[in-house]
Amino acid sequence: MIRAARWEHFDHSADIGVRGVGPTKEAAFEQIALALTATITDPAAVRPNVAVEILCEAPSDELLVVDWLNALIYEMATRRMLFSVFTVSLEDSRLTGTAWGEPICVGRHAPAVEAKGATYTAVRVARDEDGAWVVECVVDV
Amino acid sequence: MDLSLLTRKSDTEWWIDPHGAMRVPGIIYATEGLVREMDAKVYEQVANVATLPGIERASYAMPDAHWGYGFPIGGVAAFDADRGGVVSAGGVGFDISCGVRTLHTGLSRQDVDPLKTQLADQLSRSVPAGVGSVGRLHLGRAEMDAMLAGGARWAVEQGYGTAADLERIEEHGCMAAAKPEEVSAHAKERQRDEMGTLGSGNHYLEVQQVVQIFDAAVASAFRLHEGDILVSIHCGSRGLGHQVGTEFLKRMVVSAAGYGIALSDRELACAPIDSPLGAAYLGAMRAAINCALANRQIVTHLVRTVFAQVVPKAELPLLYDVSHNTCKVESHRVDGMVKPLFVHRKGATRAFGPLHPDLPAAFAAIGQPVLIGGTMGTASYILVGTADGLARSFGSSCHGAGRSMSRHQALKQWRGRQVIDELASRGILVRSPSSRGVAEEAPGAYKDVAAVVDAADQAGLSRKVARLEPLVCVKG
Numbered sequence: 001m002i003r004a005a006r007w008e009h010f011d012h013s014a015d016i017g018v019r020g021v022g023p024t025k026e027a028a029f030e031q032i033a034l035a036l037t038a039t040i041t042d043p044a045a046v047r048p049n050v051a052v053e054i055l056c057e058a059p060s061d062e063l064l065v066v067d068w069l070n071a072l073i074y075e076m077a078t079r080r081m082l083f084s085v086f087t088v089s090l091e092d093s094r095l096t097g098t099a100w101g102e103p104i105c106v107g108r109h110a111p112a113v114e115a116k117g118a119t120y121t122a123v124r125v126a127r128d129e130d131g132a133w134v135v136e137c138v139v140d141v
Numbered sequence: 142m143d144l145s146l147l148t149r150k151s152d153t154e155w156w157i158d159p160h161g162a163m164r165v166p167g168i169i170y171a172t173e174g175l176v177r178e179m180d181a182k183v184y185e186q187v188a189n190v191a192t193l194p195g196i197e198r199a200s201y202a203m204p205d206a207h208w209g210y211g212f213p214i215g216g217v218a219a220f221d222a223d224r225g226g227v228v229s230a231g232g233v234g235f236d237i238s239c240g241v242r243t244l245h246t247g248l249s250r251q252d253v254d255p256l257k258t259q260l261a262d263q264l265s266r267s268v269p270a271g272v273g274s275v276g277r278l279h280l281g282r283a284e285m286d287a288m289l290a291g292g293a294r295w296a297v298e299q300g301y302g303t304a305a306d307l308e309r310i311e312e313h314g315c316m317a318a319a320k321p322e323e324v325s326a327h328a329k330e331r332q333r334d335e336m337g338t339l340g341s342g343n344h345y346l347e348v349q350q351v352v353q354i355f356d357a358a359v360a361s362a363f364r365l366h367e368g369d370i371l372v373s374i375h376c377g378s379r380g381l382g383h384q385v386g387t388e389f390l391k392r393m394v395v396s397a398a399g400y401g402i403a404l405s406d407r408e409l410a411c412a413p414i415d416s417p418l419g420a421a422y423l424g425a426m427r428a429a430i431n432c433a434l435a436n437r438q439i440v441t442h443l444v445r446t447v448f449a450q451v452v453p454k455a456e457l458p459l460l461y462d463v464s465h466n467t468c469k470v471e472s473h474r475v476d477g478m479v480k481p482l483f484v485h486r487k488g489a490t491r492a493f494g495p496l497h498p499d500l501p502a503a504f505a506a507i508g509q510p511v512l513i514g515g516t517m518g519t520a521s522y523i524l525v526g527t528a529d530g531l532a533r534s535f536g537s538s539c540h541g542a543g544r545s546m547s548r549h550q551a552l553k554q555w556r557g558r559q560v561i562d563e564l565a566s567r568g569i570l571v572r573s574p575s576s577r578g579v580a581e582e583a584p585g586a587y588k589d590v591a592a593v594v595d596a597a598d599q600a601g602l603s604r605k606v607a608r609l610e611p612l613v614c615v616k617g
Contacts, residue, residue, distance in 0.1 A: 110574070119390075141342050
């Protein structure tokens with residue numbers, strides 16, 4: 001039986017591994033975005049007030065998940081925002097997503113690190129033995 | 142790492158003999174203890190780098206090597222364009238030209254002790270640090286391109302520092318052949334408000350004290366004495382460098398097969414030096430190096446402004462500025478022939494010895510200062526490049542302690558407040574906007590920096606000159 005969607009971190013010596021798990025590939029992509037936010041702050045502390053649209057295209061699922069995270073990192077850096085709610089739809093090699101969040105408030109969010117970029121290290125998009133989708137990679141911080 | 146996989150050449154030199162697709166051996170410089178502690182991934186990554194086209198002599202790992210992306214952090218590799226050599230975005234890394242610069246102050250502990258709290262508070266207020274922070278300088282399109290072409294030289298022209306600073310920076314403050322036009326609009330947008338910012342993670346600004354001198358003659362030539370107060374700044378090319386790394390990594394992954402390059406790991410992404418993509422990356426990467434040099438120059442100006450207010454008698458000339466994540470064209474002797482090579486240093490410091498033509502006059506007779514950052518609770522070191530280093534590692538040494546524990550593990554073990562209080566009880570003032578960031582950077586999460594520099598010294602990569610301990614640490 002497929003368990004509920006969730007995110008988690010896994011260890012990498014210098015940086016942080018991010019993982020999203022969900023009943024669909026889209027849900028797993030949404031969850032890995034939450035795992036990315038959680039490298040910086042507690043996602044529960046981020047109010048989903050403002051929506052930002054994101055489009056990515058890549059020749060494989062592995063490249064697409066790295067593109068998705070890098071697009072979020074770019075939006076966080078240039079808008080000085082954090083995001084806590086995500087929706088993703090996938091069609092062939094194209095991702096259409098929305099990220100909801102708010103401007104960074106240092107006092108409330110106490111952001112720990114800045115994500116520099118998502119990497120192809122340990123990147124994986126696959127179904128586990130339960131049939132759940134798992135997407136993961138390491139983020140350079 | 143499993144020692145049985147290696148051939149021991151000396152107490153500090155361990156070889157991965159060529160096997161499979163390796164074109165050259167892998168050489169790890171470290172003591173037995175440090176090699177044992179290294180992640181098995183370092184073995185894999187050193188061997189993978191040795192498979193890349195046009196690699197010369199060996200794929201090297203410095204004493205602080207740890208698991209990186211494609212190349213290990215602490216990896217050094219040089220490629221010959223005439224033998225089909227490559228340039229690798231993964232071999233430089235995301236934080237292009239991240240580095241350390243150290244400033245003299247002319248002050249002693251007696252001068253600083255009564256003002257330490259004031260210095261810590263004002264430095265943390267004046268130097269933007271941490272996620273979401275912005276600099277006071279906002280660059281338009283023409284200014285951005287001028288900065289990317291000019292580096293620290295551009296910053297000095299804008300009034301940040303003096304011409305004397307430029308002699309004390311690698312490349313004399315300006316990386317030649319930078320191509321701002323190869324830096325994407327996205328990368329420039331990411332940098333628009335980030336000039337003169339420290340960043341986060343392992344970046345820092347420290348007020349330090351020289352607590353031990355190992356080589357009196359070299360220390361004297363570097364104008365270092367026991368008790369001197371110094372300032373060190375560790376930061377890089379900020380969002381622009383990260384974006385350049387991200388974009389070219391993808392372009393190189395997608396194009397590798399077309400160039401006939403089989404990648405055993407996507408993060409080894411590379412392109413032939415002579416290809417259009419290789420040339421575009423070199424132009425953009427050099428522009429990102431200039432961004433880092435300009436950034437450290439502006440942060441230096443902010444630090445000098447604070448010292449001028451708090452301790453007016455202080456003067457802060459630059460000792461030296463080194464970069465850790467670069468690919469540079471340098472002349473090296475291989476098999477009796479001197480030729481230009483594209484030397485990748487990823488989490489490694491250039492460590493040229495005496496009489497190297499690229500050194501400023503002040504260091505020509507002694508070798509360049511090699512600045513090694515520690516953690517906020519231990520120590521930093523100043524070493525000097527050696528003449529033998531060119532033959533051993535293309536003139537390269539270690540760059541820091543290297544993590545021994547993941548951020549995740551560190552967070553389970555420490556609380557930020559606890560780390561700050563413990564350090565305060567030892568006389569070290571920490572200022573950071575993020576308590577969690579401090580916990581993740583706890584000194585206990587790093588390897589023993591003393592063991593790393595001892596290994597670099599013993600292996601002849603660079604020689605120990607001075608040990609510095611922190612008094613004030615501003616973290617992002």
